[in-house]
Ligand SMILES: NC(=O)C1=CN([C@@H]2O[C@H](COP(=O)(O)OP(=O)(O)OC[C@H]3O[C@@H](n4cnc5c(N)ncnc54)[C@H](OP(=O)(O)O)[C@@H]3O)[C@@H](O)[C@H]2O)C=CC1
Ligand SMILES: O=C(O)CCC(=O)C(=O)O
């Protein structure tokens with residue numbers, strides 16, 4: 001019999017799990033459902049990957065690899081919480097913490113010089129960045145705000161900052177020399193093996209990557225971002241932000257695009273702090289400073305220098321900030337700028353948050369200001385530009401009346417850019433990069449490159465594309481909603497995809513459906529007009545737009561993407577249920593540690609669990625699981641209508657209290673259903689007890705707030721301390737124990 005697999009992750013969701021999972025385990029046990037956990041936290045993944053450095057009792061299995069295999073089986077039923085996609089600074093912090101805890105995992109070798117170091121770095125590079133989702137996502141993505149969530153937002157609209165036509169906020173993106181401009185793409189007629197090679201101006205050939213297995217019908221594309229074009233673009237933008245008196249901010253996806261985007265981030269650092277890097281470049285080289293890791297890491301590393309030198313550098317950094325355009329801040333109280341850590345500002349969440357806030361970001365005084373949002377590559381920047389222009393013209397959206405934009409995203413099997421990191425290279429020297437068919441020796445794609453350019457190749461397989469088209473049609477049919485494929489006939493890769501849509505769409509029954517293909521810019525405008533009028537439109541997009549759109553629209557419509565239903569129907573028949581569409585909210589952990597108040601909203605998890613239980617019921621012919629699922633959905637509606645989401649303020653209901661209410665309503669729904677007498681009897685008793693004990697439980701939960709929390713670690717907290725912190729109500733724990 002299959003099981004429900006629950007993932008243990010990082011930061012706020014991992015804290016929340018310690019409170020919610022015991023409830024899930026207790027409730028599902030009544031239907032004989034086995035819930036097992038798998039550790040895919042950053043710390044867990046590091047430990048699992050370096051067994052030879054550890055004592056026998058410290059070693060753990062590589063749960064991510066286990067889940068990756070499971071995702072390719074029909075029995076998979078995985079509930080996936082958000083996890084950290086670690087930047088280098090985060091990875092190093094986690095390594096440091098583990099070593100302090102007595103796990104002698106190796107240090108991250110920035111510049112490996114031996115074979116062993118190269119091997120260690122390669123292993124860490126697999127753990128770095130977005131290393132989990134691409135492994136589990138063996139299916140395409142279906143993300144939407146369910147009806148009750150939309151209805152709740154209509155009745156209880158979140159705050160939306162007004163937009164003025166005079167706003168100076170704008171998107172700046174490259175007009176030449178970027179990935180979009182240089183993209184070339186082909187569809188392969190048969191299975192073959194490709195190689196990527198670089199031939200420099202002296203005619204020397206080096207293999208960048210060989211043995212790339214490709215299948216018939218697979219689309220490959222390759223492109224290059226010119227370093228020189230990027231630098232001149234960035235210089236112009238720094239000057240222009242200063243001239244216009246707007247904040248300077250850069251929005252990248254350094255986590256998922258883990259090879260290209262940290263390099264681009266580094267160039268932004270070097271341009272913004274050009275005086276500093278020119279003056280101290282040599283010193284920085286000696287002490288191993290890489291601009292790619294951000295200002296915070298730079299400031300830490302210069303602590304090693306003699307005081308006088310350190311102070312001089314710090315002074316010059318301050319001077320650059322004072323003389324340059326003001327930087328947008330991540331945390332103005334703590335002086336953390338947009339350039340401190342490459343993973344602090346992540347485009348999918350950061351751009352919508354800015355749009356929700358009247359197009360403004362924080363300056364160093366904590367005041368909101370108009371902003372230049374620098375998104376160097378123009379492939380997808382246009383959707384934000386179009387949205388900003390729309391808001392300037394029509395004002396902010398109104399959550400009470402706006403429609404909804406569900407997404408069907410092409411994602412399976414490391415599709416498109418998000419699967420490109422093993423084929424992305426910072427080019428050393430001048431010459432050409434070629435993609436070669438190793439059987440026919442034919443050069444399939446070729447680019448002229450210069451030193452420092454970033455070249456990459458992406459792939460998307462044919463079966464995932466077919467599955468994506470079917471999923472789009474089935475969602476359009478199920479909801480009778482128009483669907484737009486966001487594909488640009490002026491982009492090489494999209495042209496290949498359009499051919500497939502034109503080939504496979506006629507195989508589907510589309511009678512009565514409204515399905516169009518529009519470029520992302522046109523699709524944005526068409527969708528926004530409908531959205532404003534209260535009409536719904538399905539966006540059918542590639543992988544990057546899937547990511548961007550499933551934060552953009554939810555954040556505008558319901559305030560956060562945490563409330564999204566996010567299903568991945570796995571291509572082999574299993575189910576992967578992601579909890580919400582957002583991340584792991586590091587800011588929430590900070591508040592919890594300081595004030596004992598956790599504001600993480602688990603709505604996405606409630607929605608995911610209900611679908612997972614229903615799926616379990618079908619797979620295992622277990623009708624009780626279905627009863628649990630229906631009752632959970634009913635409980636989620638009660639939860640919403642009674643406003644039981646965690647508040648942002650200490651002393652008010654937090655995540656733990658919100659979980660108590662969910663349990664209360666879930667028990668109530670089970671007690672009042674009539675489909676299953678055994679569950680009814682069990683939960684009549686449990687509901688009664690929870691109800692009677694409500695004041696005591698709430699008091700115990702409230703008493704746990706208002707003080708600093710000590711959980712014995714950030715990346716690998718202590719299990720017992722966590723349990724104590726996240727389950728502080730004895731009265732609640734006692735009732736749950738009766739079920740277990
Ligand atoms: N599926 C996954 O595994 C994903 C992982 N990530 C990873 O998460 C980390 C943080 O990424 P970041 O870009 O900061 O994005 P997050 O989505 O974690 O955070 C952005 C903001 O969204 C709000 N938010 C997000 N989730 C919730 C929730 N459940 N309840 C309430 N509010 C929520 C919070 O706003 P406020 O602070 O105002 O309360 C939060 O600060 C990174 O390591 C990133 O790579 C990111 C996206 C998806
Ligand atoms: O895997 C990641 O790094 C982030 C994923 C993400 O943002 C998403 O799927 O929406």
Ligand SMILES: [Mg+2]
Nearest residue numbers: 348547551581
């Ligand atoms: Mg995202």
